[in-house]
Structure formats: structure tokens, C-alpha cells
Amino acid sequence: MASFVLRGHRRADAPPPEAASRSFVNPLRLSHEQPSLFGEILDWMLAPLLLLWPMSVTITYLVAQSIADAPYDRTLAEKVELLSDYVKEYRGQVSLQLPIPARDVLRRESGESINYMVLGLRGEFVAGEREVPLPPEDEKPAPGNIKFRFDQMRGTEVRVAYTWVAFPRAAGQPALVQVAETVADRSQLANDIVRGVIIPQFIVLPIAVALVWFALTRGLAPLNALQGRIRARRPDDLSPIDPKAAAEELAPLVSSFNELLERLKRSMQAQTRFLADAAHQMKTPLAGLRTQAELALRETDPQQLRRSLRQIAESSERATHLIDQLLALARTEHQAADFGAFEIVDVARLARELVQDFVPPALARSIDLGFEGPETPSPATRIIGVPVALREMLKNLVDNALRYTPAGGTVTVRVESQPAAVRLEVEDTGPGIPEAERALVFERFYRVLGTQVDGSGLGLAIVREIVEQHDALLRVGTNPNSRGDAPGTRISVEFHHITGAPPTVRLNR
16 A cells, blocks of 8 residues: 655754753843853953963062072082081080181172181080071981071071081080071072063063954954855845855854755745735635625525525635634744643543544534544553644544545544554545645645545645654555545554654754
């Protein structure tokens, strides 16, 4: 049995219903807090630079201090060694026998004398300056090792180099030799080093900021040019933008924008075609109403007048049906934007209630309308969908089946549960749909010729729209249960089961 199959189009980039509600942004707030791409990039480039600059100054000062300390400490160590060589011991007494040339060594280049101290074996003062601070009391003597420390002397910070001189034959502790000098000279050297490094940075930093600003301006120029080309377009110009005219990084943005233009173009074409078709279809019932009204005004025979009024009523009913279908189709096309309308729907319950509503018109046409499916609510027939849209879809399927089924025929609505889907079927014993026209009956205002059935040609178009929005599977074929010469029609819709993936709504086709 051949059948026409229509699948709903799944869009992988469409957001789920809950994501759509979260993506709402207050436009008033957006207008005040809209970020600048230029500002963001500038902040992320300059902020680290400005934060690292004080760290660089601090590290430079510490390194400069270490560099300045090294030569001065070496000089202090040499002077301590020189003094140690002239410290002598005789019969337990320590003395400093410093020749005149050695005293000259203990002077700075500026002529200022270096302070030194020599203590004997019992801690008695031997030579030098008594005000030179002593080492910490808990420090153990280490003869032969030269140590350094910072200390205070006469309220001034000094650098002290010291060592102990041991005499194996003498009793008592080793003799202490200390040399102290102020840190002014080494601090001045460190400051000179820092100034030599930092002053160029003060010059380079503004130049770096200016270069970053210039580079960002040049780098964002293609984006500004693209913005200018888009703004310069006419409102009706929906032609795609040439991706080669934009930078490589902007190619994905241009491609996405071109896709949006293409969808907008198709949407506008569909709206234009819809309006043209609707206007054309409305002309026929309106022209019939006008003609019947004019004839009714001319009639004097009561019987003829009643016949004209009856035809006016029938034409009005057809026009009303057409308008209802147009409004239903318009609502269906915009239903995709209403993400919050999706909920759990029991297809069996929905179909059973709708069949009950159609029983009176079916009896009036002498048609046997029935429902086959579970009578009690069951999780096996539940799906995720829009109840109003699903009811509109089923309403059009049943209405279409009743219109094309002759008196004495049968229309059956069936709901079946499958492992991964819920199937909804509407079958009738009407003349059927030729195989060559099964793909066309879902187009707007298309009607199968030779049926002599009044209709707007929109019912199945509404069905297709709702099926696509629910990402369902639509099949059209003959009715295998039909008897006689009429092949009948079976239209089935398969929905994803609730345990499967939720439907992905198409915002545009």
C-alpha cells in the first residue's frame, strides 16, 4: 500500500521551552547596561597590564636591592677578614694590631670611616666603636664563617658583617669581629637602578596603551564596516551578504545572518502568498453573497425569495468556515513562538472527547463515527504537545473525513500505543486521495478535483503545520478496512512518546 509520508523538521539550534523563558531580557535594562565589545577587549587587555605594573615595580625594587647588596656585602666581608687577620692573642689577652695601610682600607671612598668592633675572649671590649650592636644572644659562635645582618646604630639602619676568631690554646669563647656601615649608599644604588628601569616604563606604558587602542580600532574596523553595509541596506533588500567581504572571524556571524535573511525571505514570501490566496479565495463567497442579495432584492415570489435567502445563508456559512480556517492557520503558524504552551497531553482522552463533539453532525449525515482506543487514562498514550493545537489538528482531520465520506459510510478515529511512539489514525470510506495528489493535498487552498465537496482547502494545511511543530510523522494512504469500490483514506500521525525526546519547535521553515 503506497502512502505519502511527511516528517516534522527538527531544528537542533532551537532552544527548549524552559530556555526560552530564561532568555527574556528587560529591554529597558538592556539599553542602559549593553556592553561594548571594544570596551570589553580594552578592559581585558589593559586591566592585567595596569595590575601587573605595580607588581613589576615592587619586584624591580627587590631585585635592585639584592643587586646593590651583593657588592657592598662582598666589601664588608673582605674588611671583616682583614680585621680578623690582625686580631692576636697573647696569654689570654686579645689585641688588634692594625697597621696604618690597613686603616686606610677601612675608609669609604667618600672618606667616611667604617665602624668596627673587636671583643675579646670574655666579651671585653678590645677596639673599635662600642656602639656597634652585638649579635643576638642566642646565636652560637661559628669561627671562620662570615655572617650578615641588618641592625640599628645611633638611630640609623646599618648593615653588619661579623665573624668569630678562635684561638685553640686560649680559654673562653672566640673573639668577635664586627664591621658595620650605613645602608644609605646601597639604598641610593638600588634607587638608581629602580629609576633606570621604571622611568622607561613610564614612557613605554602610555605608548603601549595607545598602540592597544589603535590595534583594537583597526581590528574592529571590519565589524564596523559590516555594520555600515547592513544599515545602508534598503528595507526590502534580503539578499545574502558576501562572506568573502568580511574577515575570517566574522564568517560564522555572516553565515548566521544570511540564514536569518533566508528564513525571513521565505516567511515574507509565504505571508505574501497567503494574503494573495486568501484574498482570491474570499472573492468567490463574497461575490456569491452579493449576487444572491441582488437577486433577492428583485424577487417578488415568496418561494424564490426564500430560496435566495437560503443560498445567502449557505454562502455566509462557507465564508465563515473559510475565515475560521484562515484564522486557525494563522494561529497555528504563530503557535511555535508560544513555548510555554507545551505540556503533557493524553492523546486518547483528547480524541475521545473530540469524537463525542462530532457525533451530532455525523448522525445528521448518516455516517457511522467511532473511536477505538483505551477508555481509561494511560501513560502509554501521553505525549508532550500543545493541547489547543492538537485538538485543532484532530478537528480538521475528522471534519475532512466527514466531508468526503458519503452517507452510510464509516469514519474511525483510532489511538494506539507503540514502544517509542503514540499513533493517531483517522480513516474513512470516502473516495480516497489519488497517489499522485497525496503530497499536494497539504498545500494551502488545494482541493482534489471531482469530489463536489465544499471546503476551503486549508484543513490539511493546518494539520501539516501542527505536525511539523510537534516533530511528528504524518502518513497518508488508502484505508485497508474500506469495503466496496471506494478505497477510502487513512491519515496517521505518530508522536514521540513522553519517555522520548521532547519536540523541537520550528520557528521558521
